[in-house]
Amino acid sequence: MPLDLNLETPDLWLALPQFIVFGLAIALLFGDAFVARTRHFVWLTGLSLVGYLAALVALVGQANENATTFYGLFRADGLTVFLSVIILSAAVLTVMVSASYVERLEGRMPIGEFYVLLAFSVLGAMLVAAAGDLVMVFVGIELSSLATYVLAAFAKRRLTSVEGALKYFLLGIFASAILAYGMAWVYGVTGSTDLDAIARSLAASVGGDEFLDPALLLGLLLLTVGLGFKMAAVPFHFWTPDAYDGAPTPVTAFMSVVPKAAAFAATVRIFVQALGPLRDEWVTLLSVLALLTMAFGNIVAISQRNVKRMLAYSSIAHTGYMLVGLAAYQATGGTGFGAGAGDGDQGVSSLLYYILAYNFMNIGAFAVVTWLQHRGRGLTLDDFGGLATTHPLAAAAMAVFMVSLMGVPPLIGFYAKYYVILAAIDADLLWLAVAVVVLSAVSAFYYLRLVAVMYFNEPEGQPRQADTRLLDVGIAGMVIATIALGLFSTPIIDLADKWESALTVAGQVAGR
Amino acid sequence: MPVETQTLGENWLVVGLMLVSAFSMGMLLLTLNKIMAPSKPSAAKAAPYESGMPDIEPVRPSYSPRFYVVAMLFVIFDIEAIFIFPWAVIFDELGTYGFVEMVSFIGLLFVGYIYAWKKGALEWV
Amino acid sequence: MPWDVLIFYLIAAVCVLSAAGVVVARNPVHSAIFLVLCFVNIAATFVMMGAEFLAVVQVIVYTGAILVLVLFVLMLVNPDDLPEFHAARPVQRYVGLLLGAILLLEVGAAIVTRSVSGEQGTATPDNIAAVGGNTQALGRVLYSDYLLAFEVVSLVLLVGVVGAIVLALPERLGERPSVARRGSISLSHPRGVDAALPEGRPAGETLIPTRHSTSPTRASGAVATGNDREVSAGPTPTGVVRDLVMTRDADAFGHMGDKR
Numbered sequence: 001m002p003l004d005l006n007l008e009t010p011d012l013w014l015a016l017p018q019f020i021v022f023g024l025a026i027a028l029l030f031g032d033a034f035v036a037r038t039r040h041f042v043w044l045t046g047l048s049l050v051g052y053l054a055a056l057v058a059l060v061g062q063a064n065e066n067a068t069t070f071y072g073l074f075r076a077d078g079l080t081v082f083l084s085v086i087i088l089s090a091a092v093l094t095v096m097v098s099a100s101y102v103e104r105l106e107g108r109m110p111i112g113e114f115y116v117l118l119a120f121s122v123l124g125a126m127l128v129a130a131a132g133d134l135v136m137v138f139v140g141i142e143l144s145s146l147a148t149y150v151l152a153a154f155a156k157r158r159l160t161s162v163e164g165a166l167k168y169f170l171l172g173i174f175a176s177a178i179l180a181y182g183m184a185w186v187y188g189v190t191g192s193t194d195l196d197a198i199a200r201s202l203a204a205s206v207g208g209d210e211f212l213d214p215a216l217l218l219g220l221l222l223l224t225v226g227l228g229f230k231m232a233a234v235p236f237h238f239w240t241p242d243a244y245d246g247a248p249t250p251v252t253a254f255m256s257v258v259p260k261a262a263a264f265a266a267t268v269r270i271f272v273q274a275l276g277p278l279r280d281e282w283v284t285l286l287s288v289l290a291l292l293t294m295a296f297g298n299i300v301a302i303s304q305r306n307v308k309r310m311l312a313y314s315s316i317a318h319t320g321y322m323l324v325g326l327a328a329y330q331a332t333g334g335t336g337f338g339a340g341a342g343d344g345d346q347g348v349s350s351l352l353y354y355i356l357a358y359n360f361m362n363i364g365a366f367a368v369v370t371w372l373q374h375r376g377r378g379l380t381l382d383d384f385g386g387l388a389t390t391h392p393l394a395a396a397a398m399a400v401f402m403v404s405l406m407g408v409p410p411l412i413g414f415y416a417k418y419y420v421i422l423a424a425i426d427a428d429l430l431w432l433a434v435a436v437v438v439l440s441a442v443s444a445f446y447y448l449r450l451v452a453v454m455y456f457n458e459p460e461g462q463p464r465q466a467d468t469r470l471l472d473v474g475i476a477g478m479v480i481a482t483i484a485l486g487l488f489s490t491p492i493i494d495l496a497d498k499w500e501s502a503l504t505v506a507g508q509v510a511g512r
Numbered sequence: 513m514p515v516e517t518q519t520l521g522e523n524w525l526v527v528g529l530m531l532v533s534a535f536s537m538g539m540l541l542l543t544l545n546k547i548m549a550p551s552k553p554s555a556a557k558a559a560p561y562e563s564g565m566p567d568i569e570p571v572r573p574s575y576s577p578r579f580y581v582v583a584m585l586f587v588i589f590d591i592e593a594i595f596i597f598p599w600a601v602i603f604d605e606l607g608t609y610g611f612v613e614m615v616s617f618i619g620l621l622f623v624g625y626i627y628a629w630k631k632g633a634l635e636w637v
Numbered sequence: 638m639p640w641d642v643l644i645f646y647l648i649a650a651v652c653v654l655s656a657a658g659v660v661v662a663r664n665p666v667h668s669a670i671f672l673v674l675c676f677v678n679i680a681a682t683f684v685m686m687g688a689e690f691l692a693v694v695q696v697i698v699y700t701g702a703i704l705v706l707v708l709f710v711l712m713l714v715n716p717d718d719l720p721e722f723h724a725a726r727p728v729q730r731y732v733g734l735l736l737g738a739i740l741l742l743e744v745g746a747a748i749v750t751r752s753v754s755g756e757q758g759t760a761t762p763d764n765i766a767a768v769g770g771n772t773q774a775l776g777r778v779l780y781s782d783y784l785l786a787f788e789v790v791s792l793v794l795l796v797g798v799v800g801a802i803v804l805a806l807p808e809r810l811g812e813r814p815s816v817a818r819r820g821s822i823s824l825s826h827p828r829g830v831d832a833a834l835p836e837g838r839p840a841g842e843t844l845i846p847t848r849h850s851t852s853p854t855r856a857s858g859a860v861a862t863g864n865d866r867e868v869s870a871g872p873t874p875t876g877v878v879r880d881l882v883m884t885r886d887a888d889a890f891g892h893m894g895d896k897r
Contacts, residue, residue: 003764003777005602007609010784022792029623029799033630070785113803120796127789139789146793150800185747191758215747524684577805583709584801587702588794594694595787598776601769610780613787620791624798633802 011069014076017058017084018126024051025119032112040112045099045470048115052091052122059084066501068132072194075132078498082352083129083265090257090359091122096474097367098250100466105373106155106248114154118254121147125262128269134183134193137266141179141230144262145172148255152247164239164246171229171239179226185219186274195274202277212281220278223270224285231263233289233323234296237316244312249373252308253366256315257359264322264355268348272329273502279329287327291435294320298442305381310446311365314405317443318358321420324432325351328423345500346426350419352496353489357404357416360485364401364478368394371471376464384450386459395454397479402447404482407440412486419493581633592621645685652678669707676700687762690772 012019024047031044062084065076095118102111124144131137149172153165187193190201206212228236244252271282297317304310328347369379371394377383388395404413417436424433485492599606599614606613628634655678658671676699683692765774779787 003759003768003774005605005777005781007606007781009609025792026623029627029795033627071782073783073785110803113799116799117796117803120792120799123792124789133783133786135783135786136789139786139793143789143793143796146796146800150796150803153804156804187758214743214750218743218747221743527684577713577807580706580709580713581801581805583706584805585798587698587706588797588801590702591698592791592794594698595779595790597693598690598772598779601772602776602780606776606780613780613784617788617791620788620795624795628798628802631802631806633806 008071010071010074011067014062014065014067014069015074015130016061017055017088018074018123018130020051020055020058021088021119021123021126024048024055025116025123027051028112028116028119032110032116035112037112041099041103044112044115045095048095048119049092051119052088052095056085056088056092059088072196073133073136074127074130075502076130077501078495079265079268079348079352079502080130082496082499083261083355084126086261086352086356086359087122087125087129087258090254090261090363091118093359093363093367093474093478094118094250094254094258096470096477097253097363097370098248099470100374100468101248101250101370101471102154107157109154109248114151117147117151120144121151121254121258125258125265128262129265131266131269132195134187134195134198134270134274137269138176138180138183141262141266142176144259145176145230148251148259151251152243152255154251155246155248158246160242160246161248162246164243167239168243175226175229175236177226178222178229182219182222182224182226185215185222189213189216189219195269198274199276202275206277212278216278217281220275220282220285223275224282224289227263227267227270228289231260231267231319231322232316233319234293234316237293237296237319240316241309241312244315245306245308249308249366249370252312253363253370256311256362256366257355260315260319260322261355261359264326264351267326268351268499269502271326272348276503283327283329286323287429287432290320290323290327290432292320293317293323294435294439296320298439301443301446304446306379307369307381307384307450308366308379310381310450311362311369314443314446315362317439318354318362318405320439321417321436322351322354322358324424324429324436325354325420327432328420328427328429330427346419346423348499349493349496350416350423352499353419353493354416356492356496357412357482357485360478360481361401361404361411361413364475364482365398365405367471367475367478368398368401371468371475374464374466374468374471376461381450381453382457382460384453385457387454390459390463394475397475398454399451400479400482402451404486406444406447410483410486412482412489415486415489419489578633578636585628585633588624589621592618641685645682648678648681648685652682665711666708669704669711672707673700673704676704687765688771690775 027047028044028051031047032040035043059081062076062081065081066078068075095115098114098118099111102109102114121144124140124142124147127140128137128144131140149165149169152168153162155161183193186198190198192198192201202216206216225236229239232240244255247255271286275282294317297313297315297320301310301313301317304313325347328345328350330345330347372383372387372391373379375391384398387398400411404411407413407417417440421433421436424430424436595617596614599610603610652675655671655674659668659675662668662671676695680692680695680700683689683695760774760778765771768774768777
């Protein structure tokens with residue numbers, strides 16, 4: 001009988017990294033409630049760093065797994081591991097960037113709650129990356145978003161923070177509702193919420209020259225809209241500039257990476273793994289979105305005088321580049337970059353590599369902004385004037401991040417775009433590849449303008465002294481990663497290629 | 513299979529009757545009140561503060577945001593309670609397994625309760 | 638069974654009309670009451686579809702808890718602070734209507750042309766009846782197949798607790814929300830003016846343009862916003878200091894009462 005109870009004990013060890021982050025969140029919660037406020041800064045920062053690093057180490061245990069537990073709700077495969085690495089490293093960097101900011105700026109925000117919410121947001125994103133079921137994708141996204149909404153409003157005495165968070169929240173829950181509605185349609189058509197079961201069901205029913213079921217098309221459309229909101233793709237980006245601008249800068253750094261990574265994780269899980277048989281339909285949809293997003297983000301970023309807003313639009317543009325990678329998905333269960341061009345899918349690997357690259361350079365850019373805020377500088381372009389004379393190292397770091405975001409050769413940002421372009425060409429999307437190149441050239445204008453302002457303008461006013469050791473270490477680490485991970489990109493892209501283990505079912509059914 | 517008991521069975525008829533009678537009872541009392549009670553409204557009676565200084569602009573009673581926090585916590589624990597219903601009806605089949613599940617679920621919410629308590633969200637001014 | 642159909646149409650009609658009432662009503666409290674009506678009718682349709690558990694949840698959670706929350710918020714928030722629900726520009730309204738119509742058309746098309754192409758799920762009426770009802774059926778899947786999701790939901794609720802405490806709890810006992818925040822957070826107005834608030838400046842110093850003012854003003858002292866009521870933000874975090882006006886005229890009672 002179908003509704004029989006079959007109780008099996010879940011394999012908890014398989015989800016060890018996720019459980020470590022969960023334990024960290026609970027420990028932080030108790031630490032926040034029971035440790036004296038004066039010790040919060042040192043203890044909870046240390047606890048967070050140790051926790052995330054422990055989870056990173058524990059990921060090694062998942063590295064070569066391809067297994068499910070919790071009745072198929074949790075998947076440990078290549079995709080889980082790669083995305084978890086990105087999310088956890090973003091978490092470590094966010095802790096380093098935010099510690100002194102939360103403690104000292106904007107009227108001393110409660111640091112304990114900050115870390116608790118950060119940990120829950122990270123856990124939610126990791127659960128999306130490891131989801132094997134539509135329900136899990138949804139619940140994970142909700143956990144991650146809910147914590148992020150609160151983080152965005154964390155400077156609650158500053159009206160822009162509250163206002164940006166309100167917009168983020170309203171549009172975010174709207175997107176969640178649309179996403180859930182889309183999932184309901186997909187469930188209605190396929191009779192299952194399990195991603196592999198959906199793929200199996202669709203592979204059996206879709207194909208040939210048959211007219212696609214309108215219900216399925218509607219579900220696909222609603223899912224695209226919902227995920228588009230979450231990843232801030234044009235035309236679903238309205239909340240982005242205000243939310244990014246209003247949130248405390250370290251939160252902006254976090255928001256621009258982890259929720260985006262979670263949204264792309266959900267997209268890969270749902271579109272590639274479950275709706276793989278519908279590839280032809282959603283690839284068209286995503287390539288149009290990609291073009292719009294790239295063009296809009298880059299062009300509007302030019303007119304921004306506020307660096308945080310500029311980076312917000314730049315992050316929209318980067319969503320576009322990532323979408324190009326996804327639009328280049330080919331439904332062959334091939335072997336990725338390792339086996340040479342023309343043989344298998346490169347799109348998802350290039351997307352994963354792009355998110356990793358984006359993680360380091362974008363959090364880096366926001367980290368330098370935070371660093372300057374500590375020294376009494378504002379957020380406009382003029383505040384960066386003459387940085388090279390007053391703070392040569394900070395200026396150099398910012399220059400590295402800007403040039404990397406632009407995509408200049410030895411740096412990680414170049415390789416990210418390189419792989420995306422390769423994937424697009426391989427998937428016969430030459431026009432998208434050309435668009436990436438052209439719009440990268442457009443983006444050079446505003447990235448290099450910031451560099452020029454730092455190096456050629458005169459400094460204004462006296463900088464304030466500030467001691468931000470953890471932040472300094474973080475920025476140094478990100479500069480090194482931006483340079484080194486580009487030069488040694490081959491092993492990383494090989495690791496990214498392992499995402500295909502997620503396709504145990506969808507890969508077979510798509511088979512050519 | 514007795515599927516028809518799931519649609520408009522007699523049980524729901526009773527519920528419907530109860531709703532109708534409750535509604536009509538309320539309406540009846542309100543109407544009676546309207547008809548029988550003397551009603552002489554005046555501006556001074558309508559003022560929020562009937563003595564002392566006249567208010568310069570419309571006065572709104574000032575509620576503490578604590579009310580909101582309590583309402584929020586109520587919603588959250590309400591939803592928790594909802595999750596316990598389907599567990600309770602099949603508890604005998606789930607056995608120890610289900611017990612552990614529910615203990616961890618409630619345990620997590622209990623952590624939230626301790627946290628709210630410790631943070632002073634349950635204290636009253 | 639014509640009675641079923643008749644009752645369904647009655648419930649559905651009330652539901653749609655009250656949903657429209659939620660949107661159309663000018664008074665937010667009236668909207669909330671319409672929402673109650675709508676939710677109760679949705680619960681009734683759930684009953685008619687044989688989903689008793691969902692109906693009860695609908696009543697307990699939505700009509701009971703969420704509506705209480707909505708009314709609390711309406712009491713807490715000054716109506717002047719609410720977003721301008723009815724003041725949207727015509728363009729926005731028509732775009733919204735258009736998008737809604739398109740969505741409705743799509744849903745309609747999908748329902749009209751429906752054909753279940755995949756396998757039927759496990760939760761068929763027969764299967765549900767076999768295990769004793771849909772509460773039991775829900776329990777069977779929720780506590781085995783969806784165990785992880787169920788536990789993660791408790792985390793979501795936990796984040797809700799933490800978030801409510803972080804955002805809504807005053808940092809000190811007795812603290813009131815800063816009065817200087819008077820003005821509306823409109824979803825359409827340009828972002829606030831205090832983007833680059835440097836460290837250490839008291840938060841009460843900022844002011845966003847009120848609804849009636851034409852030019853956004855950065856407040857760093859006393860500011861007249863051109864409103865019909867003058868709002869002055871002092872440099873202290875406590876914000877507005879109103880002039881105390883006293884009147885000896887007893888008729889002022891009547892006048893003030895009428896003003897409401």
